[in-house]
Amino acid sequence: MKTKILVATLLAGLTSYSFAASNVTLYGQIDLGVVASKAKHKAATFEEKSGFVGMSRWGIKGSEDLGNGYSVGFTLEEGITADDGAVAAGSGAFTRESLLRVAGPFGQIAFGRMGALGFAQSTAILRGWAFGTSWGASAWDGSSSYGLHFGRLNNAVNYVTPSFGGLTIHAMYSNSIATDDSLNKWSNNDHYYGIGTKYTAHNVDASVIFEVRDNKHVITAVAPKQKAMYHVTVGGTFDFNVIKPGFIYQFATQDELYDQHAFGLSATAPLAGGSLKVGGKYIFRKYDGAYMTAHQAQNDKKANVWTLGVGYEYPLSKRTNLWSYAGYADGAKAWRDTSDVKFNGYQIGLGMLHKF
Template sequence: MRKMVLIAGMLSGIAGAAQAQSNVIIYGIVDLGLNFTNNAGGNRAYELQSGYPSGSRIGVKGKEDLGGGLSAVFQLENGFSADTGTLGQGGRLFGRQAFVGLSSNQLGRLTVGRQYDFVVDFLGPVTANGNWGGYLFSHPFDNDNTDNSFRINNAVKYTSVEYGGFKFGGMVGLGETAGAQRTNMTYSLGAQYLNGPWTVAAAYMSNTLPGASAAGSIAENDANFLAYQQRTAGAGINYTVGKATYGFAYSNTNFTNPLSSVYVGPITPASGSLKRLVFNNYELNAKYQLTPAFSLAAMYTFTQGKFNTSEANFKPKWHTLGLMADYALSKRTDVYAQAVYQQVAGSDTGSVLDRAYIPGASEVSSAARQGMLRLGLRHQF
């Protein structure tokens, strides 16, 4: 808690010094709720957990006009657990974001630091988990990072201005390993088109040896999967008509020589080594605003997997269904309820991948099915 008080003091000081220019903003979200997992290692689990639809955070961002349409920009964002007061993202002070850069009205924005890749920036917002649903609605093991399980360190990132609703960007996260520059290096590209009721997005990301070095683009205690390589590509679309928004998203994630997942630990099959792990995610989602204060939403994801080992091939399937109701008590405070169900079929690897696991559950299920309920309160400032 002393660390959180120190952070708040630092941010207040920064804001006070820049108040006259009105170019520094302090903001945050506190999201806390009660979770019920019907099968957590064969048992029921009740937990108070922080940050599921929205990660609990406090941040400061600023912009200074340098003249001629050019501005200096920065953002520092801390993630924390509201139930315990501890730091998130592996204990990092500004684990969610930490960057500085230049923004031009004509040329776009160039930033350097710890940042989101373009799967998170462009593809995530057309999925349920990257938009209104959050953690529980992630694709299995958040294999495509649409729920931002990790950020990119040492990132140089460019995002264009909008051209008739279209914008694009590119990023490189430096490996910073002398003599082996590709070790723990990340590349990401993305594009987005916004036009009236339509949102169309596509993104690509490639990580080589994520988590292999502390100094690289994805630190070991920040990586989702430890593997030789991870490649993710996807596209999606949202369409709004009246009070309803409908969406479809597809993503493909390909792992070479994967060893473990931050969510479920080692994923080595009972026999043979895992050479290749592929996830194809197909998601349908919808949200309906019944009243200005009350909304209902739903999603279904079908995930088709391919596991190639040194001795056999497997083709598991995941079915994930999620429902959410949200009621705004004010412009900044809402209460919500979420329900998620997952079933795994066609997997017989003898590993943890054969069992259901909803990201955010207390533990992996002891069976091929798992269900979760969450009741939460969220305040934004």
């Protein structure tokens, strides 16, 4: 009996040493709730929803100290829909993020699949919007209809400078945004270029981001050869310790297609042991030339939307939050036939998010 106890103790010690030496961590979160939604002129829906305030996910990350201030690390992350256990997006594993990074006195460089600078992954620097890219209708959304961010990028490289008193400079390039970069020659791929600065010091957390998608391979019936798409995004928060207000603005344009302005004012504040989020955003889009999207009625050349949202999180423990949300979006008549409540309708939700 004593021998068995000794062997078990030695094995446990060796296992602990192995994990400590490689510094590999299994992590993730499960977000599940019930959400009632109703788009104008459409039937109301009531569903169990996964990933409403934060996509359900699991991942593996690790790092190794190479000495002399250098290290190498990796992140492999996959999204799931917790209500049915399915993979959330894509057909393979680790479609949320899959990268290898090297850090040192020069800064940090990462290679692989990752979020664009204006998105919400580990390489992103979007600031100024309390709801980030989650929370239903209040999300700083990246849908094809409004495209407030470029989402995830394949075949990408990201560089971050060392911090200069809280200021860092970020640069990113993707050789082929959504396809295998070996399928076409370089000039026939969609490329992403991004550069930005982030400042985090003295209660300020802010960023300025310039991004381009050149649309080299896009060919459609309404636009035989699309022009490049440009985003300029400026946002930040100031923490007054009691309340943290934020502001975000974005100008997006694509020649011969559209010009778009998006504004957001939001704030977070402690309330009854939890955290309250409030925010309103306004999106103004004017279509250019003959281009009209399928959901536009009577050749409308403007498609404006304003959204108001209120969210609340209450911590049951260090790893588990209860959340609730109510949001309303009102779109111009161009959106009257859409079933997407991000543009025209309301949402009410209640759920729980657990991190591990």
